[in-house]
Amino acid sequence: MLLNKTIGFIGGGAMAEALIRGILKSGMIEASQLIVNDISSERLRYLTNLFSVETTSDSQELAKKADVLFLTVKPQVMNHVVDQITPVVSKSTIIVSVAAGVTLSTLQNKMPGVPVVRVMPNTAVAVGEGMSAIALGKYATSSIGEMVSSVFASVGKVVTVGEDLMDAVTGLSGSGPGYVYVLIDALTDAGVRVGFSRQTALLLSAQTLLGAAKMVLETGEHPAKLRDMVTSPGGTSITGIHVLEQKGVRAALIDAVVAATERSKEMGRK
Numbered sequence: 001m002l003l004n005k006t007i008g009f010i011g012g013g014a015m016a017e018a019l020i021r022g023i024l025k026s027g028m029i030e031a032s033q034l035i036v037n038d039i040s041s042e043r044l045r046y047l048t049n050l051f052s053v054e055t056t057s058d059s060q061e062l063a064k065k066a067d068v069l070f071l072t073v074k075p076q077v078m079n080h081v082v083d084q085i086t087p088v089v090s091k092s093t094i095i096v097s098v099a100a101g102v103t104l105s106t107l108q109n110k111m112p113g114v115p116v117v118r119v120m121p122n123t124a125v126a127v128g129e130g131m132s133a134i135a136l137g138k139y140a141t142s143s144i145g146e147m148v149s150s151v152f153a154s155v156g157k158v159v160t161v162g163e164d165l166m167d168a169v170t171g172l173s174g175s176g177p178g179y180v181y182v183l184i185d186a187l188t189d190a191g192v193r194v195g196f197s198r199q200t201a202l203l204l205s206a207q208t209l210l211g212a213a214k215m216v217l218e219t220g221e222h223p224a225k226l227r228d229m230v231t232s233p234g235g236t237s238i239t240g241i242h243v244l245e246q247k248g249v250r251a252a253l254i255d256a257v258v259a260a261t262e263r264s265k266e267m268g269r270k
């Protein structure tokens with residue numbers, strides 16, 4: 001579907017880099033199909049060295065060439081970027097925005113008739129384990145939706161959601177790797193505290209999170225049932241879980257997702 005198509009990225013930051021790394025690794029798209037635009041020539045040099053992709057400092061030139069155009073800039077500069085490209089974007093260009101809080105209607109109002117798809121991925125697309133949610137704008141046909149989904153499916157899992165849930169996705173899986181890195185870092189400190197080298201403690205922590213997550217996904221069991229399998233009566237796991245409950249870890253995680261969801265909504269109002 002994407003054979004011989006030109007794929008553009010406006011904004012060559014962390015998210016674009018993660019996506020490019022993942023899609024090149026998946027083999028779905030070749031480096032020769034990609035063109036990246038950024039205001040930072042340093043970022044462009046870095047991405048060319050890393051991925052051998054073409055780059056340009058001219059977003060209009062890129063918008064004219066691209067069949068699929070990823071908008072991977074910060075929400076705060078999205079208006080400026082869209083105003084720049086609107087005069088040259090054709091109705092056959094597929095626009096894919098990954099910006100937190102930027103709504104389909106904002107983009108559609110600026111680019112009438114142009115198919116727009118809103119996606120909220122996370123940085124784990126870089127290693128083929130991303131979680132992305134997708135919502136289609138009114139000019140995006142279902143075949144466009146399938147095409148964009150297939151790109152994100154090549155680098156992880158994809159769900160289709162109503163746009164009203166996009167801020168919630170941003171608060172949970174979009175921002176979620178950040179929360180999990182905090183957990184891994186804390187568990188690693190804990191490992192050092194009980195006697196491991198940092199390197200060993202990091203391996204024990206990260207592999208434990210990976211294994212537990214895989215158990216949930218592969219068994220389809222409720223996490224509480226899997227937790228029961230770990231907690232021997234009067235044993236160590238229930239002793240540790242008791243402390244986590246006393247410290248309010250569960251409520252802290254819920255509060256974190258709610259706060260990030262609210263922040264995404266707030267960013268969308270600007």
Ligand SMILES: NC(=O)C1=CN([C@@H]2O[C@H](COP(=O)(O)OP(=O)(O)OC[C@H]3O[C@@H](n4cnc5c(N)ncnc54)[C@H](O)[C@@H]3O)[C@@H](O)[C@H]2O)C=CC1
Pocket residue numbers: 010011012013014015016037038039040043059072073074075077080081098099100120121122123174175
């Ligand atoms: N980093 C993440 O985990 C995720 C980010 N996102 C979304 O991806 C978007 C990008 O985020 P990051 O990559 O983290 O930010 P970033 O700050 O790493 O990258 C943004 C890039 O855009 C460039 N830029 C700024 N103004 C520009 C302009 N006028 N034209 C062209 N390029 C310009 C910057 O030089 C920078 O390289 C945001 O909208 C964010 O909401 C979505 C999901 C996850």
Ligand SMILES: O=C(O)[C@@H]1CCC=N1
Pocket residue numbers: 100170174175
């Ligand atoms: O922190 C942010 O705003 C972006 C959106 C989702 C993850 N990172």
